[in-house]
Amino acid sequence: MNQVEALPLWVEVITAALLLLGSLFALLGAIGLVRLKDFFQRMHPPALASTLGAWCIALASILYFSWLKHAPLLHAWLIPILLSITVPVTTLLLARAALFRKRMAGDEVPAEVSSRPPQG
Template sequence: MIVAALLVVSGLVVLISAIGFARLPDFFLRMHPPALAFTLGSWCVALAAALYFSFLQQRAALHPLLIPLLLAITVPVTTVLLARVALFRGRTSGRGNVPPSLARPGAPESDPESEKP
């Protein structure tokens, strides 16, 4: 019953996230629901798998918990890279709904290659 409840909770969280994703108008706003669903949804599924296999094998099966740990490391990096690409594309295309660069107006953009000794 506990495993089934965790899987149902995970499915509901992902469904709510998908509805929010479809309703939000902007890419930057659409980045949040999947990230929030990842957090709760993946932990619910991993906990359900750990409980199921622990009862099935009659010993602690903690290897399913590695999946959300690895996702917790990689998802923020991917999200930051996607946001940076979206900012760059928005600024180069001249769209008005993109925040301005933090560089001082008129200052040249720093080039990492030119700063090497």
């Protein structure tokens, strides 16, 4: 039989705290998604909260499994790094698409920002 060694209390406490913190961030993002009124307000909380929650969960996983294997577990870093890269890009694309649709529908939206210098 394979013996499972006991983890030190401090590893268990930090892992549990990171898991709870990550879950709390995910819950706050979900509440923000439900409670806020329009699309533009709803984009921000889930993007930030899910990214922070993923970082906490990944850190807990890295700590726990690195301690079990007695070696650094670095491939778990890929998940939060990829999320940190893709979530802002996706959020920006969704916001621009929604703004474009509102402009085409004739709704009142902020004016376009021109990249050209003013003529004069």
